Amino acid sequence: MKRANIGELRNHLSRYLEHVRGGGEVLVLDRDRPVARIVAPLAAVEATDDRLARLERRGLVRVGTGGLPEWLGRHKPARLRGSVLRDLLTERRRGW
Numbered sequence: 001m002k003r004a005n006i007g008e009l010r011n012h013l014s015r016y017l018e019h020v021r022g023g024g025e026v027l028v029l030d031r032d033r034p035v036a037r038i039v040a041p042l043a044a045v046e047a048t049d050d051r052l053a054r055l056e057r058r059g060l061v062r063v064g065t066g067g068l069p070e071w072l073g074r075h076k077p078a079r080l081r082g083s084v085l086r087d088l089l090t091e092r093r094r095g096w
Contacts, residue, residue: 001025005032 002019004026009016016026020040028036055061 001027003027003029005029006035 002016002024004012004016006028009026009028016038020026020038023040026038027034028038052061052063056063
């Protein structure tokens with residue numbers, strides 16, 4: 001949930017409304033005290049779910065299973081040798 005003071009909300013209303021359209025919530029503060037909460041109407045949230053289902057049926061998106069592939073856990077991350085800073089300074093000295 002995002003938080004916004006009244007002045008911040010007034011200045012960036014479209015940004016906060018876009019967040020709400022995406023299913024988020026905004027807590028409105030007046031001098032750091034909560035006074036309101038902006039949420040999407042239930043119909044809009046359901047419409048977002050319907051849209052995702054339509055995109056999935058068309059083959060444009062694929063809904064994840066929530067887990068990582070098995071092969072991802074078997075590989076160790078690559079080890080980096082040397083120092084990035086040292087390599088950068090060497091390149092600068094050589095004029096590359």
